[in-house]
Amino acid sequence: MNRIVDASFAGTLERGIIVINGQRELRYASAFPAPLLKLLLAQLRRDFAAAAGPRGASTVHSFTASGDIVADIISSCAAVGKIGATQSAGILIAESESVAEARFHDAIGRVLISGIAAVILIVLAGIALARVITNPVKAVARAVQASASGEQDECVVPEGPAEARDVAMAFNSMVGEAARRQRVDHDLLANISHELAASLGLIQGYAEGLADGVIEGEQKRIDSLRAITGESERLKRLTGNLLDLALLETGEVNVHVEDVPVNELLINLATRFHAVADKHGVTLTVDVPPALPTVRVDGFRLEQVLVNLLSNALRHTPGGGTVTMSARPAANGVNLAVADTGVGIPAEELSRIWERFYQVDKARDRRRGGTGLGLGLAICQSTITLLGGRIDVESVVGAGTTFRIWLPLEAGTNR
Structure with missing residues (x-):
């Protein structure tokens, strides 16, 4: 049988179909070579006789010649069924395996090309997404380094994903609060220096005046001493208030309820x-x-x-x-x-x-x-x-x- 298939199918049509009626009479056939048509028709009739039943059946046959499967016969396979109330028919489809393999290889090639293209697109999308995520993070990192070097006004433009924008806004808020605290501490130091300098200047001036005899008269000397005493009390209150405030802000104060x-x-x-x-x-x-x-x-x-x-x-x-x-x-x-x-x-x-x-x-x-x-x-x-x-x-x-x-x-x- 293989020799007949080999001699008759090779080099002819690549795919064909055979149809028989319920009496297994040939009703239609593609342009198969006569020997192959005879072989396939006989096989279809045998399968039709075996599969003719209330539910139908399906069978698959392969004919091999010279190591190549040249025809797959798919007979009956739902191709045996009732037509109307009394008629039934059988269908056989035959295809050259070389054509099927070529189409299979072509499909595999298309799948591989599509897969490679998809991988490339995923990689490119990943790179773009990574840049969208990492660029704002890098901007925050640069701003942190600048802030650590003393640039307290370094802020970050909120951009990128919502999480990155939240980080940027939190950093900007932190920078603003740090700058505010720095200004407060600067003002605090300046004010303390001013208060100390003013009071010490007065104390020094009156003390030198008294020591040098510049301040004459009993009443003027008494007024000078009172001024020194007043400024001394002022400095005492200043230091006391500063200590109280420091203790209050750190919570190191005992509360006597x-x-x-x-x-x-x-x-x-x-x-x-x-x-x-x-x-x-x-x-x-x-x-x-x-x-x-x-x-x-x-x-x-x-x-x-x-x-x-x-x-x-x-x-x-x-x-x-x-x-x-x-x-x-x-x-x-x-x-x-x-x-x-x-x-x-x-x-x-x-x-x-x-x-x-x-x-x-x-x-x-x-x-x-x-x-x-x-x-x-x-x-x-x-x-x-x-x-x-x-x-x-x-x-x-x-x-x-x-x-x-x-x-x-x-x-x-x-x-």
């Missing part, structure tokens, strides 16, 4: 400061309800805060004005306030009044005989935070300023 009746505290402070208020021509009042809860807090530190606020209010309120201390019960705590009808604080200055050594108008304070150092409000804020409370300020230029404090009923319970 005790029961503090707030209404009594405010009334006692008003009694102590009435003379100062009268001297400035300012009316000092206290507004507290009779039934005000007692708070457990460090009484000394709370009094220190209120004294600071009250002193500021009296110093910045012109004659004929009013300073009021008040207290009201609040949810889980108590609200305190120190309000004045003074000159007020400009809106653009409000956010900076808590900074160390910051003074809204140092020249004006000096003209009014003040000896403020610019540390009081920074100490107030740190102290109230230590006690677990909050301190806020409201001010209108020309109308006055109000400092509000909220304290929990027990110090530290809301920190």
Whole structure:
């Protein structure tokens, strides 16, 4: 059979079909050579007879010649079936294996080319994506190196994926905060140097004048000694306030909690400061309800805060004005306030009044005989935070300023 196939199929058509009817009569055939047609038709009839059944069947045969499969006969295979109600038919498809192999190899080649192209595209896309991700990271790395070398204004343009933009914005925020802290520390050093130089200069001037006999007269010498004493007290307060502030900011302060009746505290402070208020021509009042809860807090530190606020209010309120201390019960705590009808604080200055050594108008304070150092409000804020409370300020230029404090009923319970 192989010799017949070899002699008849080779060099002719590459693919063909044979169709028989239910009586196994040839109904159609491609232009096969006669010997091959006879061979394939016989095979189809045998397969049709074997597969003719209610469900049909399928068979596959191969004829090999000279080591090459030259024809695969696929007979019946759903090709045996009912046509209408009574008719059935058989179909055989034959194809040269060399053609099939050529098509297979062509398909494999196309798959390989497509795979290589896909790999190249993936690599290129990966390179592009890596650049999109790494470029912002490299920019942040360069900015970090620049910042480490002292360039505090080095910022990064947020770009790339969302994560890279978040990193860039976080870095910019960190740089901004570092620059702000650097400015604050620079201002702190400059202010300390100024305060020390001013006081030491006065002390030195009076001391040299007394030593050289330039200052004559008993009263002038007494005034000079009082000036030296005043500046010495000022330096003592400066160093003490700096130490307090440093301890408060690091949390290395002991809090001595005790029961503090707030209404009594405010009334006692008003009694102590009435003379100062009268001297400035300012009316000092206290507004507290009779039934005000007692708070457990460090009484000394709370009094220190209120004294600071009250002193500021009296110093910045012109004659004929009013300073009021008040207290009201609040949810889980108590609200305190120190309000004045003074000159007020400009809106653009409000956010900076808590900074160390910051003074809204140092020249004006000096003209009014003040000896403020610019540390009081920074100490107030740190102290109230230590006690677990909050301190806020409201001010209108020309109308006055109000400092509000909220304290929990027990110090530290809301920190």
